[in-house]
Amino acid sequence: xxxxxxxxxxxxxxxxxxxxxxxxxxxxxxxxxxxxxxxxxxxxxxxxxxxxxxxxxxxxxxxxxxxxxxxxxxxxxxxxxxxxxxxxxxxxxxxxxxxxxxxxxxxxxxxxxxxxxxxxxxxxxxxxxxxxxxxxxxxxxxxxxxxxxxxxxxxxxxxxxxxxxxxxxxxxxxxxxxx
Amino acid sequence: xxxxxxxxxxxxxxxxxxxxxxxxxxxxxxxxxxxxxxxxxxxxxxxxxxxxxxxxxxxxxxxxxxxxxxxxxxxxxxxxxxxxxxxxxxxxxxxxxxxxxxxxxxxxxxxxxxxxxxxxxxxxxxxxxxxxxxxxxxxxxxxxxxxxxxxxxxxxxxxxxxxxxxxxxxxxxxxxxxxxxxxxxxxxxxxxxxxxxxxxx
Numbered sequence: 281x282x283x284x285x286x287x288x289x290x291x292x293x294x295x296x297x298x299x300x301x302x303x304x305x306x307x308x309x310x311x312x313x314x315x316x317x318x319x320x321x322x323x324x325x326x327x328x329x330x331x332x333x334x335x336x337x338x339x340x341x342x343x344x345x346x347x348x349x350x351x352x353x354x355x356x357x358x359x360x361x362x363x364x365x366x367x368x369x370x371x372x373x374x375x376x377x378x379x380x381x382x383x384x385x386x387x388x389x390x391x392x393x394x395x396x397x398x399x400x401x402x403x404x405x406x407x408x409x410x411x412x413x414x415x416x417x418x419x420x421x422x423x424x425x426x427x428x429x430x431x432x433x434x435x436x437x438x439x440x441x442x443x444x445x446x447x448x449x450x451x452x453x454x455x456x457x458x459x
Numbered sequence: 460x461x462x463x464x465x466x467x468x469x470x471x472x473x474x475x476x477x478x479x480x481x482x483x484x485x486x487x488x489x490x491x492x493x494x495x496x497x498x499x500x501x502x503x504x505x506x507x508x509x510x511x512x513x514x515x516x517x518x519x520x521x522x523x524x525x526x527x528x529x530x531x532x533x534x535x536x537x538x539x540x541x542x543x544x545x546x547x548x549x550x551x552x553x554x555x556x557x558x559x560x561x562x563x564x565x566x567x568x569x570x571x572x573x574x575x576x577x578x579x580x581x582x583x584x585x586x587x588x589x590x591x592x593x594x595x596x597x598x599x600x601x602x603x604x605x606x607x608x609x610x611x612x613x614x615x616x617x618x619x620x621x622x623x624x625x626x627x628x629x630x631x632x633x634x635x636x637x638x639x640x641x642x643x644x645x646x647x648x649x650x651x652x653x654x655x656x657x658x659x660x
């Protein structure tokens with residue numbers, strides 16, 4: 281419905297990089313349609329906001345794979361809403377000597393985390409997309425595709441103590457006032 | 460008898476009953492003169508006024524609205540994102556930036572031509588790779604679209620069923636392949652995974 285569809289952007293930027301055969305289809309489609317035609321919703325049901333989370337211990341591999349997933353989604357005509365990096369999980373892995381708790385080796389490893397958020401993924405496109413993603417999965421990387429929850433985006437932010445105390449006070453007074 | 464006298468002597472100020480039936484007994488040994496008591500600073504206790512419940516409610520609502528306003532103000536300032544260590548330049552390196560600057564090197568024409576040719580070859584290779592991928596995906600997609608069209612022509616009900624969301628598909632998890640096959644009868648060592656990520660508040 282908006283004029284600035286991905287197809288138009290792609291044409292503006294340069295056709296070579298994201299040369300996909302879906303751009304020709306977009307070009308032939310009418311660019312503006314009255315809103316009431318789409319009022320009853322899409323014909324093919326769509327998944328809610330999905331997060332494709334890529335996790336792994338090797339930073340370069342994780343980063344490159346996440347970029348590839350992003351590009352593949354764009355080439356397949358899927359709406360990529362957002363993609364971000366979550367701070368890594370740091371692990372201290374200790375191996376013990378056999379039959380004792382004496383530490384033999386101590387490793388410091390970091391598990392890196394990248395997410396690509398997809399919006400309005402049609403149900404017929406999803407299986408093909410997942411198959412393509414799996415086919416390109418490198419060693420030592422694991423992916424998890426799940427619907428987006430508010431906690432997933434809240435983890436990225438530093439919690440605000442002031443805000444928390446104010447909300448606690450409000451809760452004690454008996455919830456927000458209805459206007 | 461002496462006991463009674465003792466008691467009577469200490470309780471000598473016994474009033475004579477004036478009116479029949481009334482008795483006034485006091486235990487004061489000295490007569491009550493005029494006395495000055497200590498200055499007591501406090502007022503006598505005030506009677507608690509019964510507030511109108513409406514006023515109470517109004518006061519509470521005002522407090523709530525004030526808190527809500529503050530909450531809205533804090534929420535407007537977009538929260539701070541946690542820093543991602545791998546995307547930030549370490550401070551030690553930023554301090555050394557002057558030492559780390561490389562001198563500008565002039566490249567000969569031949570070297571530049573070689574590099575340009577290398578760039579072209581690499582981009583051509585990557586382009587071929589990309590085209591192969593996109594063609595593969597597109598072939599699968601067109602086959603799918605054709606199949607769906609044919610199914611729709613065949614029966615609308617079946618098409619509707621085929622197009623529904625698969626609830627078992629999402630959530631989906633997959634692990635990448637491993638480099639080496641599993642070692643037969645491998646005894647993994649005992650150990651511990653301790654999460655030492657920084658906890659924010």
